[in-house]
Amino acid sequence: MGSIANTSMACVVAGGGPAGMVLGLLLARSGVDVAVLEKHPDFLRDFRGDTVHASTLGLLDELGLGARFAVLPQQRERRLTMWFDDGALIEDFGRLPGRHQHIALVPQWDFLNLLAEAGRESPHFHLAQNAEVTGLIRRGGAVGGVRYTDRDTGRTHELHTPLVVGTDGRHSTVRELAGLRPRASAAPHDCLYVRIPRLPGDPEGTFLRFSSSGALIMINRGDYWQAALLIGKGTADAARAGDGAWTRRTIARLAPYTRERMEAIGADDIAALQIRIDRLSRWWVPGALLIGDAAHAMSPIAGVGINLAIQDAVAAARILLPGLRRGRVGTGDLARVQRRRWWPTVITQAAQRSAQERFVAASIAGDDRPAAPLRIPQPLRTLRHWRGFPYLMGRVVGFGVRPERLTGPLAPLSHA
Incomplete structure (x- = not known):
């Protein structure tokens, strides 16, 4: 289905990736009419990020989706090993708090289909696939909706809304149409x-x-x-x-x-x-918000991208829900979302850049000539002898910085 019968929605989400689908699901279950527009006809794209961390597994439990997720084809890893020429570093998830002492590697299309099925159980959730956003509707200096093309029929449609959320990835169309430009870091x-x-x-x-x-x-x-x-x-x-x-x-x-x-x-x-790390200095314009990779593209290091984007979606839903119920979302609300998620993003990207500089750059394959052995960088070489270090590494990766919960106006959605 590439079009939506209604011409207005309380919220339009552009992009059917993890952030967009989670945001749409949370809003719909909270009684907000939300349209999720996905430009592809399905979710079947290979080599997409699919590392689901303990923070996300806990969220699925809160939403009552843990049992459904558990039956998806997946590999569960209780530890990850990083081998260097002089030894190994271990990330051990065996002591993580909560129900999940592992991370899950699951095909992203299965994960997104699960979220879509859960969303369709709500009359407030509207998913259009093969629906490509091509323009923003402007009203009084603010974004007031989107124009999108049904790629099945070639017809253009308009959806009017007080809020457009761009979750359309690192090559975001919404970001470009809103005139926002990310600042890239060298990778x-x-x-x-x-x-x-x-x-x-x-x-x-x-x-x-x-x-x-x-x-x-x-x-x-x-x-x-x-x-x-x-x-x-x-x-x-x-x-x-x-x-x-x-x-x-x-x-x-x-x-x-x-x-x-x-x-x-x-x-x-x-x-x-192509690997890139970038970040917007401002994630919003009046009437539109960017989250996930559209606001901050991540490196694949540690597989944090999906999980950070989903945390953005939870924070955005919690902060914006009161305004969406009133039919009016101010710029102060949009700025609150960015403030909430800014430092987790900055810290995570700084850690990724440090990893790139300390051992990725030194190990990039160039030619077949032998080079000096690549050793575990300090201070990790010393810390690895501390008994609790593997569990600390596991916690940092498994939960990240500032994991979000279904609190405040989202609390009624929790099945915990």
Whole structure:
């Protein structure tokens, strides 16, 4: 379905990713008529972030969706290991508070379909897929709605609303139409994704390999590995040249047990992802708000992107709900959302930049010449000998900075 029968809504959410779907679900369950516009016909896009942390698992429990999520195909990881040339760092989730002492790796399309199904149980939730936002409606200097195209029919429609929320990712159309420009931070790397069959005898669990000869993330998908090879910024085409020979050789060197399987991988089997970290200095204009990657694109480091975006959505729903019920959302409310989520974003991005500088940049695969071994950076090399360090690392990753709960006006939604 690419269009919505109504011409006005209490809120329009542009983008059907995790932030948009969670925001739409929370508002609809709170009695607010909300339209979620997703420009694609479905959620089936490979190599999207799909690391669901304990903070998000707890939120799903609060929403009464924990049992539904539990039956989705997924890998549960109680620990993650980061291997360097001189040893390992471990993130252990075994002592996390609450019900979930793990993180879940679940295909994002399954997760989004679950949220869509839960949303459709409310008469206030309206999801249009193949619906691409192409313009903003202006009224008295403020955003008053959106124009969108039904990509099934080619027809253009208008939706009038007191609030548009852009959750349409790092290449946000709403952000561009609102005239907001993010400030980018330098990222030294891009990423190549390769799907590799997984066989008996392979290592268990998901792990990260940082070496002087390259950086590789191996995500355990059960019957296959989703391998992420970090490469120098802008070198994806060169890395895939010659039918991907360099990529095959580098992955086999970092994960020797895959060597024979890599021979069947060609250039068409290698997907490239451009890594960027950016952030808006202001996340809103009158009548419109940006959250998630539209406001702050994250690096894939630690898989925090989905979870940070969902925390944005919870905070936005809690802060904006009273105004949406009145039919009027002021700029002060929009600014409150940004203030609430600003420091978690700044701290998380600073940690990602530090990780890039300390060991990602030093391990980016360049050529086959040997280099000095890549050691665990200080002070982590010392801290890893502290008995509680793996659990501290697990808590930082599993819950992040300032996890949000269903409190205040959202409290009635909690099934806890």
